[in-house]
Amino acid sequence: MKQRISLVIYCVLTVLFTACGSKKQNQEKTEQMTEQKNSTTLVIFDTDMGNDVDDALALDMLYKYQDAGKIKILAIMTNKCEDGSAKFLDIMNTWYDYPDIPIGVCRNGADCSKGPNYALSVCMMNLFPTTIKDYNALPDAEKLYRQILSAQPDGSVVIISTGFSTNLARLLDTQADEYSKLTGKELLAQKVKYMSLMAGAFKMAEHTEYNIIMDIPAAKKLFAESPVRIITSPFEVGLAIEYPGASIENDFTWAPQHPMIEAYKAYMKMPYNRPTWDLTAVLEVLEPNKFMTLSEEGKITVADDGITTFTPQKGGNQYYLMTNDEQNKQILDFFLKIIPSKPKNK
Template sequence: MRKSKLYLIGLLVLALSSCTSKKQQTAEITPNVPKIILETDIGNDVDDALALDMLYKYLDAGDIDLLGITINKEGTYPAEYTDIMNTWYGYPQIPIGIIHNGADCENDATNYAKAVCLIQKDNGEPAFKRSLKGDYNQLPEAPALYRKLLAQQPDNSVTIISVGFSTNLARLLDTPADDVSPLTGKELVAQKVKLLCTMAGCFNNPNLFEYNVVKDIPAAKKIFSEWPTTLVTSPFEVGIAINYPGSSIENDFGWAPMHPVVEAYKSYQQMPYDRPTWDLTSVLYSVEGPSYFNVSPAGKINVTDQGATEFTPDAAGNRYYLTVDSIQAENIKQHFVQLLTKQPAHFNK
């Protein structure tokens, strides 16, 4: 797709701030890299685990600063699995926020987070180490963690990657001023957040109601209409065009006798299978910029009562969605395989 002048003007700042340079791998965070918060329904679909792996690899390279991980799937296993991931990849200090009274999604798919948490060694010990002590249900709720993290950051510096439901983000907007910040949630977002990049919606089929939207339609309506900063979404049709190969899961991770993402992938569906990379595409755009994708003109996005997403071009709007052609899809798939199969910097057999 030939990029329009409107696209070039409207996304120039995003492109410049999101694109990363090729540099030697280092565990140190370099100045002015994207400051990321991941909002995830980890445990519902295994692409969340793959997307989180990507973020650790970017951390290893010094390409991002991962401020926190907030979870919009209820239960203790999503947080425990995230703790396992933080620990295994060498970043146990990354804070985790949770949700109470969220969307009912426990029985929507195999809970691979639970499956991995329950894996034991032959001697009965847990197969994967944890770093957090105590009850995972006592972790801070996501809106409170958002307020704390955002208040500590420079203005217009944070990118939120939302690859799950909009519940936590909607609740964040509704938070009042408090001891953490004199700003309301919406004011705090407007001041601190540069970009919200979501995996949500569908724009090539008005009869497809995308999962992340329909699980909490009121929250999705609120975010797409009221979120005060630029919002770029990677819709259903992008991720389903790029399938992570099950053959890679089976053949490319021999360096790790037990890998929390590989075990999650194997438990999610019967092997071998290829899985769409919905959530990974949002991570890719947020960190490496728009060069892998086509980006829509500026506009507005409306969520219907049934959960469909409708895009209306508007030069004054700040909503965008991504598309890919077949060549871009293949290039992105190869990039994902190269990135995910790389051994983490802190890997310890």
């Protein structure tokens, strides 16, 4: 009889503990889902601002998502070693009411002296206020990367690179310093969730994409040694989606003076449409898995001549984005909705 009673008590307690455990697990799962839904994505933007105007439009989208509390821009790095790039970023930060976003610079990098420099052109207009007093005192990008990353939670940061891989390759080579005992590669592995790059071409035979060929050794190093997942938006994706010059001319009457609009006008003779290469790399971070198709897992290699090749590989942590005609239309509609919209402080 005692054995039966003990057995009954044991069964009752087991049911109770199981129910409590399941309730706790469900509660924890709900809390995790809520936290994930409400979390703010931490972003570092690495850009060759001043080479092609799509960088300016891409940065506009990042500000809008920070306005909405969906992302936090931890820092902006320029990988364009030309006068005007950092100052234009300062103009943009100031105009969008984020003057405290730190800026890191690239010194002795790729030669970008050929071609138009809309960033410098806008700076010379003297139409917009700035915040930074001494641009020569700005930190090297790899140093600022270390400072910013070391202070973030593990696996919390997304890096968006829409220019050359110079800064990231240099970061990989860094050693322990006052900010972290970790090497650059270890710091990336610990702090970065993934990287979204505008780089390469995979559906256009023998095409050498600009961001790759401007610093081939850096691109080779990044794809070969990155300890974190890389998603790249290749040349063919942005090429298929052009932002219309008509929008630049007609959709910004609410802003008599707008640095992004002045940049667009300074880049080429108006009116013109421009591919949205850098915007698509940003879009994948802002709206992951919503508009574009992700390739199978694999590995991206960069040849000595700059040609990029994707090889499917089980367990590979590198991918590229693809779109079809319908997706291209949806993406353009999204761009035409968000980019002409007012920032919160205007």
